[in-house]
Amino acid sequence: MKSILVTGGAGFLGSHLCERLLAEGHEVLCVDNFYTGSKSNISNLLQNPRFELLRHDITFPIYVETGQIYNLACPASPIHYQHDPVQTTKTSVHGAINVLGLAKRLGIKILQASTSEVYGDPDVHPQSEDYWGRVNPIGIRSCYDEGKRCAETLFFDYHRQCGLSIKVIRIFNTYGPRMLPNDGRVVSNFIVQALRGEPITIYGKGHQTRSFCYVDDLIGGMRRFMDSRADFIGPVNIGNPGEITILELAESVLSVVGGPSKLKFLPLPQDDPKQRKPDISVARKELQWEPKVPLKDGLRETVAYFRRTLLD
Ligand SMILES: NC(=O)c1ccc[n+]([C@@H]2O[C@H](COP(=O)([O-])OP(=O)(O)OC[C@H]3O[C@@H](n4cnc5c(N)ncnc54)[C@H](O)[C@@H]3O)[C@@H](O)[C@H]2O)c1
Numbered sequence: 001m002k003s004i005l006v007t008g009g010a011g012f013l014g015s016h017l018c019e020r021l022l023a024e025g026h027e028v029l030c031v032d033n034f035y036t037g038s039k040s041n042i043s044n045l046l047q048n049p050r051f052e053l054l055r056h057d058i059t060f061p062i063y064v065e066t067g068q069i070y071n072l073a074c075p076a077s078p079i080h081y082q083h084d085p086v087q088t089t090k091t092s093v094h095g096a097i098n099v100l101g102l103a104k105r106l107g108i109k110i111l112q113a114s115t116s117e118v119y120g121d122p123d124v125h126p127q128s129e130d131y132w133g134r135v136n137p138i139g140i141r142s143c144y145d146e147g148k149r150c151a152e153t154l155f156f157d158y159h160r161q162c163g164l165s166i167k168v169i170r171i172f173n174t175y176g177p178r179m180l181p182n183d184g185r186v187v188s189n190f191i192v193q194a195l196r197g198e199p200i201t202i203y204g205k206g207h208q209t210r211s212f213c214y215v216d217d218l219i220g221g222m223r224r225f226m227d228s229r230a231d232f233i234g235p236v237n238i239g240n241p242g243e244i245t246i247l248e249l250a251e252s253v254l255s256v257v258g259g260p261s262k263l264k265f266l267p268l269p270q271d272d273p274k275q276r277k278p279d280i281s282v283a284r285k286e287l288q289w290e291p292k293v294p295l296k297d298g299l300r301e302t303v304a305y306f307r308r309t310l311l312d
Contacts, residue, residue, distance in 0.1 A: 001067035003027035003050075007058050007099060008073035010037030012178045013113070013171075015045075016219050017070060022048055024223075029066055033057040035087075036075045041178050058095035059087070062102055068226070069110040071099045074148075076115075077183035078141065078269075085143035092147030096154045104162050111167040111226050112155050114235060116276060117145045118170060126243075128279035129170070129235050152235065159233060167225050167232075172239025172278045176215030176298060177305035187212060190250055191299075191306050194257035199264035206247035206265070211277045213240035214298030217291035224287045232286050239278035240291040256299045 004021055008014040009030030014037065018028045027050040030042060034055065045051045056062055058073045074091045075081040081088040096112065103110040119127045120135030135145045158164040175187035182192070193200050221238035244252075250263060283289045 001026070003029045003052065003066055005029045005031060005064065005066040005069045007031045007069070007071050007095070008037065008113075010034060010039065010042050010053075011072065012041070012076070012176070012180070013174065013215065013218065014072045015041035015178055016176070016215050017072065017222065018042060018045055018051065020219050020223060022050055026050070028052070029054060029064060031056050031058065031062065032073065036077070036080045036180065036183070058098055059090045061098050064102070066102075066106065066108065068108055069099055069103055070113070070222070070226070071096065071110060072113040074113070074144075077180065077185045078144075079182070079184040081144040082140055085140070088143040089147040092144075092151045093154070096151040100154060100158045100164065104158060104164055109165040109167065109226070110155075111169060111222070112151055113222075114152050114168050114170045115144075115148050116170055116172040116237070116239065116278065117141070118149050118152065120145060121274065122276070125275050126241065126277040126279040127237070129237055129282055165230060166234075167228075168234035168236070169222055169225055170235050170237045170278075171218060172213060172237065172276065173210055174213045174215055174218045174239070176302055179302070181306065181310065186210065186246060186249065187253070187299075187302065188306070190253040191257065191303055192310065194253050194259055194261045195303070195306055195310055197259050197261055200250045200254065200261050201264050201266055202246055202250060203266050204268035206250065206263075207245050209243045209245050209275045209277065210249070211240045211243050212249070212295060212298070213238070213291050214293035214301075217293050221283060221287065221289045221291075224289050228287055236282050236286065237278040237280050238283055238289070239280065241278055241280055242295065243275075243277040244295070252295060252299060253303075256296065256303050
């Protein structure tokens with residue numbers, strides 16, 4: 001196969017995906033505008049002759065030769081996607097149109113990194129793929145949530161209208177090395193605060209629940225999905241159904257890091273979902289996939305990464 005295109009390949013998940021694809025023997029073309037990604041995320045790949053890097057903003061059309069596309073480009077943390085919300089929607093929507101156009105011209109398979117945020121603040125629990133969601137169309141999270149929903153629509157319409165081979169994965173909270181230290185995501189927030197001995201900031205009472213998937217598990221699911229039978233196009237939830245409260249997460253992080261941090265409670269932000277847990281029965285049945293890495297093990301790897309980078 002020709003090289004595999006990974007948009008957003010210099011980001012958190014993208015860099016792990018590039019690494020995995022190279023380890024499997026593929027050629028990889030990483031496209032990124034470095035909005036939230038960085039060269040340091042892929043510094044260990046730059047010397048690999050099967051790895052190529054192209055600086056490009058996917059809101060503009062892209063013309064390259066490739067055999068398969070993973071579309072991951074999009075800021076994923078609230079702080080970054082709310083910084084320039086119009087650009088966020090453009091990245092999801094114009095970006096999807098551009099990469100779908102490329103896939104159509106080349107007649108190749110394309111995977112969209114969608115998100116559990118398409119379910120919004122769900123009134124169904126846990127969320128299965130046939131749940132349509134409860135999303136505020138005009139709130140501060142809408143640029144991300146609605147952008148991703150529209151991208152899903154585009155993928156399915158390219159499939160229905162043009163016969164394009166698509167895969168739509170709905171990713172739930174994922175954590176691991178190469179998350180950004182100051183991006184407002186809860187796992188990195190807590191780890192950085194604990195490492196610095198600062199108070200651990202909890203929004204609301206900390207009773208809201210989340211589920212956290214370690215990055216290696218997530219990439220495994222994504223790879224399995226891409227190579228699955230042609231008529232299984234998703235959407236498919238990939239995440240860890242082990243549900244814990246934010247308070248429990250804070251305690252787990254503190255037990256791995258140690259140190260003197262205390263808990264500090266702040267008001268809940270607008271549209272913060274109360275519960276989030278994937279129903280992964282479709283992934284289990286269709287992909288024979290489920291997460292394997294226990295939270296404590298994943299936290300240890302992630303804490304080790306932040307210890308290294310914060311000390312640099
Ligand atoms: N990490 C998670 O828990 C999670 C959960 C759900 C969905 N996702 C999705 O997975 C994908 C990757 O997320 P991540 O956590 O690695 O985020 P990230 O911010 O680390 O990575 C996104 C990458 O896309 C790049 N990018 C942004 N806009 C671009 C543009 N216009 N053109 C080219 N590149 C652009 C950024 O520079 C960055 O390298 C995103 O699409 C995100 O929505 C992630």
